Amino acid sequence: MQKLEVFGANKLKGQIKISGSKNASLPILAATLLSNKKIILKNLPKVRDIETMLALLQSLGSKIKLDKNKTIIDNSKQNKKFASYNLVKTMRAGILVLGPLLAKHKSAKVSLPGGCAIGTRPVDIHLKALSKLGVKYKIDQGYVIANAPKGLKGNKIKFPKISVGATENLIIAASFAKGTTILSNCAIEPEINDLVNFLKEMGCNIKWISKRTIKIIGVSKIKEISYSVMFDRIEAGTYLVAAAVTEGNLRISNIVPEIIKTEINLLKKLGSKVMIKKNEVQIIGNRKIKNTKITTAPYPGFPTDLQAQIMVLLCKANKSSIIKEDIFENRFMHVAELNRMGARISTNGNKAIVEGNINFAPAELMATDLRASVSLILAALTAKGKSVINRIYHLDRGYENIEKKLKKVGAKIRRVN
Ligand code: UD1
Numbered sequence: 001m002q003k004l005e006v007f008g009a010n011k012l013k014g015q016i017k018i019s020g021s022k023n024a025s026l027p028i029l030a031a032t033l034l035s036n037k038k039i040i041l042k043n044l045p046k047v048r049d050i051e052t053m054l055a056l057l058q059s060l061g062s063k064i065k066l067d068k069n070k071t072i073i074d075n076s077k078q079n080k081k082f083a084s085y086n087l088v089k090t091m092r093a094g095i096l097v098l099g100p101l102l103a104k105h106k107s108a109k110v111s112l113p114g115g116c117a118i119g120t121r122p123v124d125i126h127l128k129a130l131s132k133l134g135v136k137y138k139i140d141q142g143y144v145i146a147n148a149p150k151g152l153k154g155n156k157i158k159f160p161k162i163s164v165g166a167t168e169n170l171i172i173a174a175s176f177a178k179g180t181t182i183l184s185n186c187a188i189e190p191e192i193n194d195l196v197n198f199l200k201e202m203g204c205n206i207k208w209i210s211k212r213t214i215k216i217i218g219v220s221k222i223k224e225i226s227y228s229v230m231f232d233r234i235e236a237g238t239y240l241v242a243a244a245v246t247e248g249n250l251r252i253s254n255i256v257p258e259i260i261k262t263e264i265n266l267l268k269k270l271g272s273k274v275m276i277k278k279n280e281v282q283i284i285g286n287r288k289i290k291n292t293k294i295t296t297a298p299y300p301g302f303p304t305d306l307q308a309q310i311m312v313l314l315c316k317a318n319k320s321s322i323i324k325e326d327i328f329e330n331r332f333m334h335v336a337e338l339n340r341m342g343a344r345i346s347t348n349g350n351k352a353i354v355e356g357n358i359n360f361a362p363a364e365l366m367a368t369d370l371r372a373s374v375s376l377i378l379a380a381l382t383a384k385g386k387s388v389i390n391r392i393y394h395l396d397r398g399y400e401n402i403e404k405k406l407k408k409v410g411a412k413i414r415r416v417n
Helices: 022-034 048-059 092-105 124-131 164-175 190-202 233-245 257-270 304-314 333-340 370-382 402-408
Strands: 003-008 013-017 038-042 063-066 070-074 107-111 136-140 143-147 156-158 180-184 205-210 213-217 225-228 249-253 273-276 280-284 293-295 321-324 345-348 351-354 364-366 385-390 412-416
Touching: 003 370, 013 402, 022 038, 022 048, 022 092, 022 164, 022 190, 048 063, 048 092, 092 107, 092 124, 092 143, 092 164, 124 136, 124 143, 124 164, 164 180, 164 190, 164 205, 164 213, 190 205, 190 225, 233 249, 233 257, 233 280, 233 304, 233 370, 257 273, 257 280, 257 304, 293 304, 304 321, 304 333, 304 351, 304 370, 333 345, 333 364, 333 370, 370 385, 370 402, 402 412
Parallel strands: 013 249, 038 225, 156 180, 293 321, 364 385
Antiparallel strands: 003 385, 003 412, 038 070, 063 070, 107 143, 136 143, 180 213, 205 213, 249 280, 273 280, 321 351, 345 351
8 A cells, every 4th residue: 555755844945736626627527427529628637536537437438538638528429327336435526427317318326425534424415406306216225216207397496505516416407407497505616616617618508696596597408618627726725734834935826816815814814925926826934823713614614625734734823723614524533643743632523622832743644534634744744754644545536746746846755655
């Protein structure tokens, strides 16, 4: 099994180019199933979750060609409707093929996503909302078996809770349903807007009618298009924290700063100097870091996917901080590992109290999920000496070329078998 060795503590300096967004690419790839034409996608990140989604599409009959900087998807002969457990178990986003398969073929059998370390993560909201479009379903041996003999029919649906995945599944399905669908209490993450832009370019009729309400008039024909996926805002946020925590000086490029203004404002408040340019931000870390109280929330709030990373920075604040995790029920697995490196973090339910003034000590560590893994790297970058991070397959699900990118800006990091 591969490990990462990190030798701290160097200040990171230079430029990091941000890759395409994993969380935007996944629903966009699922949405290509609506089409029976050729679609060219650019800027897909080279990460494991995208490979898994491409394998899932291939298993459903999509023809996929990987060119240097583009992925060509031909769905003219796409005809299968079965998404197996093997392909969906490692990646919850596999459930996103359910909406488009039902919209196009009127039936589908899709594995329930596998268990996930950060909480139970059910798909009840997806299923209940799809049933309002005319879908009948049952759960049998870990599979959702669903059909809509008369096809999907538009409806008014209010999500009981904000869910990124359910909003995406429903937007895709409703794009091909008969009539008009109004979805309210939608998630408004930038990745959802990217999906909407992609669908609109394909010829779908979609319009936001208020902050969290979207109107979709179903269409039956889709155009052949070429689309470039947005930047990965979580990757960008991770490297912003890397600069702050190592007292470095990084230019984070290929981004739209406006989209990550919550993160930029927080880092400024905590003491970093941040200069905003057109498609780039420069961040200079400060030795003195202020404490704060953060609660994770749906966009435009502070993202749960950056909670573990910001916790590392808060370990270095002048006083203790509080982090409340309001999205997932069990997303503090990194705490035990950070404490092994000398952090003093205690948790009580969904609240973590993070003592400040910590100098991390190097250690041998175990990665537990995607964002927890990267938080261990961040802590290791500041710890004088050698840290070893095991189980990095979690990291490879979502960070493209992380060692290469970090090495280029002065980190001592290497992958060993
Ligand atoms: C997406 C992101 C993930 C991010 C999360 C929250 C992708 C591929 N993943 O995940 O990185 O951390 O948004 O920003 O884009 N819930 C239910 N029932 C459902 C659906 C969700 O109870 O049917 C709950 C979840 O357990 C969780 C909360 O709602 O507690 C939010 O989940 P959701 O927004 O759906 O997250 P994902 O789409 O899975």
